[in-house]
Amino acid sequence: MGRILALDYGEKRTGIAVTDELRLIASGLTTVPTKELMLFLKDYVIAENVDIFVVGEPKQMNNTPSESEQYIKPFLAELAKHFTGISIERQDERFTSKMAFQSMLDSGLKKKQRRNKALVDEISATLILQSYLERK
Template sequence: MARILAIDYGTKRTGIAVTDELQIIASGLTTVNTKELIPFLKKYTATEAVELFLIGEPKQMDNTASESEVHIQKFIDTLLKEIPQIEIKRVDERFTSKMAFQTMIDSGLKKKQRQNKALVDEISATLILQSYLYSK
């Protein structure tokens, strides 16, 4: 089996999480400067077997698309051109940032560590991936 890679896209930073080869465990991989995201994904998929990209789908409380959806769609269009062989699925990402922050509190991270936005993005990507794995 190949890995599943989850992407919590942001205009500045993007959190990335990945499964093991058996698609059982979701782990935070890294946070990447969004300008370097496509080159990072091309390099990663050249060395690791990835069968699916999960991309967070931010929605408002009334289920309409959030403002960042325009940027995410542009990214998806580019991703489809650059790495067309890997399927893309969208996953509702409402509340993942809040849940990530709560996870950091629950795990005992100090206030200074909880202000690390890159870590929040990585944990958010992991939560997106975990929710997908649970739903399978």
């Protein structure tokens, strides 16, 4: 059984989280500049067995897609083109950034550390993946 890899896709940076091989635990992996994302994913898939990509699906409160969905759609097409054997699923990502920031507060991170947007993106990806695992 392969890992599940979750992406909190953003215009500048993308947070990445991954499960263990048994798909029980979601852990933050890293944050990469979005322009380097495809290369990172290709290298990661060579090194690790990945069965599913879970990409965050930004929605507004009325359940309509948010503005950032316009950037995600072309990425999804490129992802499907490059990784034909790996399924792509979506997971609602409403409130993940706020929840990530709150978890940083709760864990006692200093103000300087909480300003680290890359860490927020990585935690958000972990929350997306954890929500996906709970849904399944």
